[in-house]
Amino acid sequence: MKKRRSKILYVDHKFCPGCGHGIVNRLVAEVLEEMNEDKGAICAVAVGCSSLMPDTYGVDIVQSQHGRAAAVAVGIKRCRPDNMVFSYQGDGDALAIGFSETMYAAIRNENITVILINNNNFGMTGGQMSPTTLENQRTTTSPYGRDVSLTGKPLDVMKLMGTLDVAYLARGTLTDIKEITKTKKYIRKAFEAQKNKAGYSLVEILSPCPTNWGMTPLNACKHINQVVQSVYPLGEYQGGGK
Amino acid sequence: MEKLIIHRESCKGCQYCIVNCPKEALTMTGPINIAGYMTTEVDADKCITCGICYNVCPDYVYEILEEEAKA
Ligand SMILES: Cc1ncc(C[n+]2csc(CCOP(=O)(O)OP(=O)(O)O)c2C)c(N)n1
Ligand code: SF4
Numbered sequence: 001m002k003k004r005r006s007k008i009l010y011v012d013h014k015f016c017p018g019c020g021h022g023i024v025n026r027l028v029a030e031v032l033e034e035m036n037e038d039k040g041a042i043c044a045v046a047v048g049c050s051s052l053m054p055d056t057y058g059v060d061i062v063q064s065q066h067g068r069a070a071a072v073a074v075g076i077k078r079c080r081p082d083n084m085v086f087s088y089q090g091d092g093d094a095l096a097i098g099f100s101e102t103m104y105a106a107i108r109n110e111n112i113t114v115i116l117i118n119n120n121n122f123g124m125t126g127g128q129m130s131p132t133t134l135e136n137q138r139t140t141t142s143p144y145g146r147d148v149s150l151t152g153k154p155l156d157v158m159k160l161m162g163t164l165d166v167a168y169l170a171r172g173t174l175t176d177i178k179e180i181t182k183t184k185k186y187i188r189k190a191f192e193a194q195k196n197k198a199g200y201s202l203v204e205i206l207s208p209c210p211t212n213w214g215m216t217p218l219n220a221c222k223h224i225n226q227v228v229q230s231v232y233p234l235g236e237y238q239g240g241g242k
Numbered sequence: 243m244e245k246l247i248i249h250r251e252s253c254k255g256c257q258y259c260i261v262n263c264p265k266e267a268l269t270m271t272g273p274i275n276i277a278g279y280m281t282t283e284v285d286a287d288k289c290i291t292c293g294i295c296y297n298v299c300p301d302y303v304y305e306i307l308e309e310e311a312k313a
């Protein structure tokens with residue numbers, strides 16, 4: 001089976017060893033190429049480790065202010081309805097500071113695709129608590145573990161958006177070849193929804209952040225399988241045709 | 243004939259490829275690269291060029307090409 005590196009991945013990225021961002025970068029690149037949408041694709045990244053992408057990722061990219069990537073993507077899509085437009089954001093970016101922009105793009109069923117890397121923390125800034133941090137998870141800002149009586153419970157964006165009129169919602173992970181293959185299928189379906197003008201699509205990806213979790217990459221994948229997935233179940237939540 | 247190409251300079255030693263290879267064809271026995279990471283080596287007799295290592299590697303270390311078209 002011939003495998004050649006996508007032209008979009010024209011130079012090595014800067015993510016840490018075992019980071020899920022690298023895999024998702026490749027999956028999105030391949031889906032865009034397979035759909036013949038790579039030339040016109042426009043990406044809005046915001047702040048977080050995704051903001052390393054403008055230096056290494058070969059599609060047109062707008063670096064938005066923290067949290068605002070969905071709003072920027074919507075603006076671009078409305079002006080360029082025939083281009084594939086997506087935001088690529090972290091959990092902190094999309095669900096903390098950018099919660100309003102994320103939700104209102106979905107509430108309006110805007111015809112964009114959101115790729116949401118959920119690694120349960122603010123990765124780039126050194127592992128602070130984010131809305132998706134697990135109960136009792138230790139982070140630099142929850143050193144005794146996340147106390148949900150103070151912070152509320154971990155935010156499940158699939159549940160939250162499942163009540164809305166959006167085109168496609170799915171949650172995948174990257175912990176082995178089977179899950180990576182499924183996640184690619186979800187990303188493909190999300191972009192197809194946009195192509196069919198069906199409206200808003202979001203794929204959330206449970207992603208290892210070995211650096212801030214203080215784990216080896218292999219143990220970070222084990223942690224996703226054994227712990228994270230039980231809080232955030234995998235699968236298609238809307239538009240899966242099941 | 244297809245051949246597995248290893249771009250060792252991009253490897254960060256995460257070992258995802260090692261545990262996902264269905265033929266146990268990969269080991270962490272390649273030379274240490276310029277960034278200081280341990281890298282992988284393939285046993286070409288065991289490799290079936292299935293592409294799984296390509297698909298799990300976060301750092302795009304693997305390609306599978308026709309033997310004559312060397313990268
Ligand atoms: C307005 C503003 N506030 C705070 C920051 C600091 N900051 C940089 S990255 C980041 C968090 C990113 O976390 P996430 O979106 O989960 O991305 P990850 O790095 O985990 O992929 C924060 C708070 C900033 N750059 N701008
Ligand atoms: S800090 Fe975490 S999310 Fe950021 S590049 Fe490193 S492993 Fe990836």
Ligand code: SF4
Pocket residue numbers: 246262263264265266267268284288289290291292293294295296
């Ligand atoms: S191509 Fe398949 S068999 Fe060969 S090293 Fe990679 S995963 Fe193993």
Ligand code: SF4
Pocket residue numbers: 252253254255256257258259260281282298299300301302303304
């Ligand atoms: S998956 Fe890639 S980066 Fe990780 S050890 Fe294997 S070749 Fe190196």
Ligand SMILES: [Mg+2]
Pocket residue numbers: 048090091092117118119120121122123130
């Ligand atoms: Mg994060």
